[in-house]
Amino acid sequence: MKIQDRYYWEAKRLGYKSRASFKLLQINERFYILKKGYRVLDLGAAPGGWSQVAREIVGSNGTVVAVDIKPVKIENVIYLKKNVFDEDIIDVLKNYAPFHAVLSDMSPKISGVSSWDHARSIELAERSLEIAVEVLKDRGHFVTKIFRGDMENAFKRKCEKFFELVKPHKPRASSPKSSEIYIVCKRFRLSRTP
Ligand SMILES: C[S@@+](CC[C@H](N)C(=O)[O-])C[C@H]1O[C@@H](n2cnc3c(N)ncnc32)[C@H](O)[C@@H]1O
Secondary structure (H helix, E strand, C coil): CCHHHHHHHHHHHHCCCCCHHHHHHHHHHHHCCCCCCCEEEEECCCCCHHHHHHHHHHCCCCEEEEEECCCCCCCCCEEEECCCCCCCHHHHHHCCCCEEEEEECCCCCCCCCHHHHHHHHHHHHHHHHHHHHHHEEEEEEEEEEEECCCCHHHHHHHHHHHEEEEEEECCCCCCCCCCEEEEEEEEECHHHCC
């Protein structure tokens, strides 16, 4: 059985909404982004695999807020049906802020043209960063997906303005065929916000 199929069946067995759950579990094993009691924002959360993992880790004293155009139905997760480009999104999210961690597994509709998909993924990642700097706690963490390409370094440099540590990472559960990677940013420097 292929490794990606194994994650699919393992997600089914554990009751996760998607095999993407394992990507967040592996990112967290390596970088300790989520902890008990944390307040977490999950952008592009549907169908909810990452929100489930976040919910399990933060426990009953933590909070998970999930944003997506598509529905997210997970017990004890606050779901906001929104597009991240909605004008009022930051004001709405400030009602739940400050967050210890902002996650984004958002993905554009894949066209198959890698330069186009890369550019759209950078747009989503930049929007996630804009949101993160408005709603994160000082020393909070940010993780966002991008598809690899020539704008990756400029995006990383933007992240470095706001975070002490910025590391690209591809978890084992991410298909080797996909150009997706995650930019893991730790310890937000609130004082650097414009
Ligand atoms: C790969 S899926 C996320 C999977 C999720 N992390 C999980 O574990 O189940 C990407 C999601 O990004 C959402 N998305 C893409 N663009 C968006 C936008 N502009 N605003 C909100 N959500 C968006 C899509 O609707 C889709 O549900």
